[in-house]
Amino acid sequence: MTTTRPAPAVSGARLRATVTTLAEDRFTGRRVGTAGGRAAATWLAGQLRAIGATVTTDEFPVPGVRELYRTPQLTWDGRALVHRRDFVEHLASADLPALRTGELVRADAEELGGRWVLAPDLGVSARASREGAVGLLVPRGTDEAGWMPKMIAGPPPGDLPVLAVRTELHRQLADASTVSASVPLRTVDVTGSNVHGVLHQPAAQGVNVLLTAHFDGVGDDPDQRLPAAADNASGVAAVLEAARLLAPAMPDGAGLAVAFPDAEEAGARGSAHHAPAVAPGTVVINLDGAAELGDAAAVEAGGPAHALLAALDQAGRETGVPLRAGAMASDNRRYAAAGLPAAGIGMGMPGYQTPAETPGRVETGTLVAATRLVVATVRQLVAPVTG
Amino acid sequence: MTNETVGGFAGDPAEAFTPPASSGCCGSTPATATATTCCGTTEAATAAGTCCDPAAKADGAGCCG
Numbered sequence: 001m002t003t004t005r006p007a008p009a010v011s012g013a014r015l016r017a018t019v020t021t022l023a024e025d026r027f028t029g030r031r032v033g034t035a036g037g038r039a040a041a042t043w044l045a046g047q048l049r050a051i052g053a054t055v056t057t058d059e060f061p062v063p064g065v066r067e068l069y070r071t072p073q074l075t076w077d078g079r080a081l082v083h084r085r086d087f088v089e090h091l092a093s094a095d096l097p098a099l100r101t102g103e104l105v106r107a108d109a110e111e112l113g114g115r116w117v118l119a120p121d122l123g124v125s126a127r128a129s130r131e132g133a134v135g136l137l138v139p140r141g142t143d144e145a146g147w148m149p150k151m152i153a154g155p156p157p158g159d160l161p162v163l164a165v166r167t168e169l170h171r172q173l174a175d176a177s178t179v180s181a182s183v184p185l186r187t188v189d190v191t192g193s194n195v196h197g198v199l200h201q202p203a204a205q206g207v208n209v210l211l212t213a214h215f216d217g218v219g220d221d222p223d224q225r226l227p228a229a230a231d232n233a234s235g236v237a238a239v240l241e242a243a244r245l246l247a248p249a250m251p252d253g254a255g256l257a258v259a260f261p262d263a264e265e266a267g268a269r270g271s272a273h274h275a276p277a278v279a280p281g282t283v284v285i286n287l288d289g290a291a292e293l294g295d296a297a298a299v300e301a302g303g304p305a306h307a308l309l310a311a312l313d314q315a316g317r318e319t320g321v322p323l324r325a326g327a328m329a330s331d332n333r334r335y336a337a338a339g340l341p342a343a344g345i346g347m348g349m350p351g352y353q354t355p356a357e358t359p360g361r362v363e364t365g366t367l368v369a370a371t372r373l374v375v376a377t378v379r380q381l382v383a384p385v386t387g
Numbered sequence: 388m389t390n391e392t393v394g395g396f397a398g399d400p401a402e403a404f405t406p407p408a409s410s411g412c413c414g415s416t417p418a419t420a421t422a423t424t425c426c427g428t429t430e431a432a433t434a435a436g437t438c439c440d441p442a443a444k445a446d447g448a449g450c451c452g
Binding site: 296298299300301302309310312313316318319321323324325326327328343 | 394395396401
């Protein structure tokens with residue numbers, strides 16, 4: 001296969017600048033409903049205006065977000081363990097604002113009341129709650145760098161405080177006698193804000209394309225940054241750059257819009273709010289992670305997306321980006337569920353939802369490849385209109 | 388030096404409609420990230436009570452453990 005089009009003038013420096021900016025302290029990891037998240041939305045709206053888009057924002061409610069309001073503590077026989085290295089809050093946990101100390105017993109102990117329970121999983125929850133246990137310690141793995149990733153959406157809170165402890169430590173805790181722990185984890189109802197930009201007005205009979213990339217993250221911990229550079233500042237950067245390159249060359253009869261949904265980390269709530277309002281037939285390309293391509297980009301398709309997949313395939317061949325079928329649990333599923341042809345593309349998230357998810361981990365080459373892939377795909381899609 | 392590329396789908400693009408659930412985490416991970424309990428297989432993640440199943444974020448729930 002030969003390359004038939006000149007490579008677009010992608011700016012690696014501009015892509016990196018977008019990632020670095022979104023990862024800055026002022027945006028506090030961009031969790032939905034926070035001042036940092038709102039500031040990021042405002043900054044992105046300005047970026048879209050700067051490339052000629054007509055910009056709107058759209059607020060929506062996001063109930064049930066889990067929020068750490070202080071750093072959890074866990075002490076084992078006087079030895080303090082390290083949050084997000086040795087243990088993390090479990091999303092099924094009840095709020096335990098202050099330290100509680102108790103004897104540590106195994107889940108099969110005769111008496112659980114007034115004690116911390118070392119359990120293999122949450123199966124003992126009902127009994128522990130009934131008997132008045134202080135809380136549960138369950139095992140959990142880490143990523144390759146020894147971090148325990150942060151989540152803000154998951155199972156609803158239960159009756160008991162629950163901490164997830166690094167698997168090896170959990171085994172060692174079998175020898176412990178006393179544990180003190182707190183789990184300052186509450187549930188908050190917040191407001192999200194999607195950012196929309198129209199770069200080329202849609203045509204009733206033409207091809208309309210919507211490029212999407214969620215801008216929110218899981219947010220900083222109370223005492224630690226989680227910059228969310230890969231997930232998904234990298235995807236936002238590539239979509240913004242692709243839109244900048246595509247807008248001046250869109251033919252009449254082809255529409256181009258961008259959406260930066262909020263609250264993806266809280267259950268893809270922003271795209272769930274937006275998808276029903278998107279014009280039928282609009283082709284959606286969602287980018288979630290453009291930081292470390294590896295062997296191939298993951299692609300998941302939904303809705304009537306055969307033509308979109310063909311365009312992606314051809315674009316991959318033109319740009320030299322390998323593609324594979326891979327699960328993409330992201331906003332693309334919301335758009336596909338609304339009946340739109342939608343594809344989710346993932347090109348890696350090093351440091352996923354940990355303090356190690358820094359701009360330095362985002363590969364410039366992957367940012368450029370993602371941008372070129374998106375640009376080439378859109379050009380394939382609008383080629384029949386161009387003639 | 389040629390213009391040959393190795394991009395695009397290696398197999399049938401339509402497989403993207405039913406992708407394998409290759410990750411135990413929310414979001415996408417590199418295809419090679421299979422060695423840890425966090426970003427390994429769904430089965431490994433479930434067994435370790437780690438992360439989420441692949442549908443977690445879009446469903447708004449689904450974390451293991």
